[in-house]
Amino acid sequence: AMMVLVLAACGGGNDEAAEGSGSEGEGSGETKTIRAGIGLNDSHPQYLALLKWKEIVEEKTDGAIKVETYHSSQLGDDRAMTEALQLGSQEVTIPSTAPIANFVPEFSVFDFPFLFPNEQVADKVLDGEVGQKFLDKLEDQNLVGLAYWENGFRDITNNERPIESASDFEGLKLRTMENQLHLDAFDALGANPTPMAFGELFTAMQQGTVDGQENPIPTIYLQGFYEVQDYVSATHHIYSPFVFLMSKEFFDGLTEEQQTIVTEAAVEAGELNRELNREATAQNVEDLKAEGMNYNEVTPEARQEMVEIVQPVLDEYAEQIGQETVQEVYDAIEAAEAE
Ligand code: TK8
Incomplete structure (x- = not known):
């Protein structure tokens, strides 16, 4: 909260503009600040x-x-x-x-x-x-x-081992986003998931509070996660x-x-x-390799095994969300694939 206050105090726009009621005085009405x-x-x-x-x-x-x-x-x-x-x-x-x-x-x-x-x-x-x-x-x-x-498609990084099959998740302390489905899915895969805000993640990996995390390749590279992570595995488990x-x-x-x-x-x-x-x-897959990260692909068979393990979790969520709504999404995917 402190940081927000400081930013508000020195963050450029005057208070009036930030309220959406400030005027630039150019005769063109009010200026709204986003x-x-x-x-x-x-x-x-x-x-x-x-x-x-x-x-x-x-x-x-x-x-x-x-x-x-x-x-x-x-x-x-x-x-x-x-x-x-x-x-x-x-x-x-x-x-x-x-x-x-x-x-x-x-x-x-x-x-x-x-x-x-x-x-x-x-x-x-x-x-x-x-x-x-x-x-x-x-x-x-x-x-x-x-x-x-x-x-984008999310991939796993960690400091223990390459994730090549579902069994490699066993016991892995994995940071997830603050989302119950993510927690339940990684739990089903045998990992030990912890929800955490993104801003705290780098330090958590550096200090070993977590073994790993999952995010798309550009984030892994551009946020410098290679500095504190050894393995990156192309699980592409969630878009x-x-x-x-x-x-x-x-x-x-x-x-x-x-x-x-x-x-x-x-x-x-x-x-x-x-x-x-x-x-x-x-580009960043190559960059991560150049930074010394161990990169591995995941076979379709291994991915299929992961699909089967998380299926009961998805069934449960489909029930909560409403079968009809979920079916609409599946149908739209099928139609898009057929185009
Ligand atoms: C950034 C987040 C991040 C997300 C996460 O605010 O938390 O892991 O993938 O990119 O939106």
């Missing part, structure tokens, strides 16, 4: 795409909207920032779907292990009717989902979408034209995020 925060650092494709969003929004609104960007959990972790959006004390954040499931439980379905076969199918499902249906569910929570961005979230209170206070601008800009910058992320994934 504070956009993410957990990843400023070298990650997510941040570069956020800068793109800022550029588009500031340009198209002729300066009527000003965007301040914060990275590296400067405004808090995914969960705290999402809560700040609900309260109207922050305007934008872009968390993974996993923490969002704490607000709208149906979002858990996107974190079903081995749900999406590849990025292209994920794009089609998320950008299509089904994806929009989930975004609509955010409104009850005082949140507006403007677009899906990409965190993590990001959701571009805006405070509903703030969104509702925009003119219709501004609402269109921020939404279209989120889609456009999201395309850049996906493009940069996919380039980084290919």
Whole structure:
């Protein structure tokens, strides 16, 4: 909380602007200030795409909207920032779907292990009717989902051994996101999972509080996890979408034209995020090897074994979420694959 106060005191925009009621005095009405925060650092494709969003929004609104960007959990972790959006004390954040499931439980379905076969199918499902249906569910929570961005396929890193088959998870102290399905799935695989905010993860690995963690390749490289981790295993066990979230209170206070601008800009910058992320994934695998990490692929057979082990957990969550909703997602995936 201290850090947030300090940032608010020296963070550029005056208090009035931060309230959305400040005026630049150029006769063009009020200037609204958006504070956009993410957990990843400023070298990650997510941040570069956020800068793109800022550029588009500031340009198209002729300066009527000003965007301040914060990275590296400067405004808090995914969960705290999402809560700040609900309260109207922050305007934008872009968390993974996993923490969002704490607000709208149906979002858990996107974190079903081995749900999406590849990025292209994920794009089609998320950008299509089904994806929009989930975004609509955010409104009850005082949140507006403007677009899906990409965190990516998650891989395991740890300091004990390469993960080549399901049995290699046994006893591994693994940091997970703050999401019950993730906890239950890794528990089923025999690991010893601990939920933790992303901002605390590096230190936890450095100090050996956890043996490992799971995140997409760009995060593993760009956050310097290779400095404190020996093994990286291409499990691709979960595809993590990001959701571009805006405070509903703030969104509702925009003119219709501004609402269109921020939404279209989120889609456009999201395309850049996906493009940069996919380039980084290919490049950063090589970078991690060059840094001395032991990298291993996972066979389809080993992956299938993992699928079977987590299936009872998924059945349980499908029951909670509602079979119909889950089936809609499966059908959309099948349709996208057939295209
Ligand atoms: C960053 C997080 C992160 C996520 C996690 O705020 O917590 O592991 O994958 O990238 O959204």
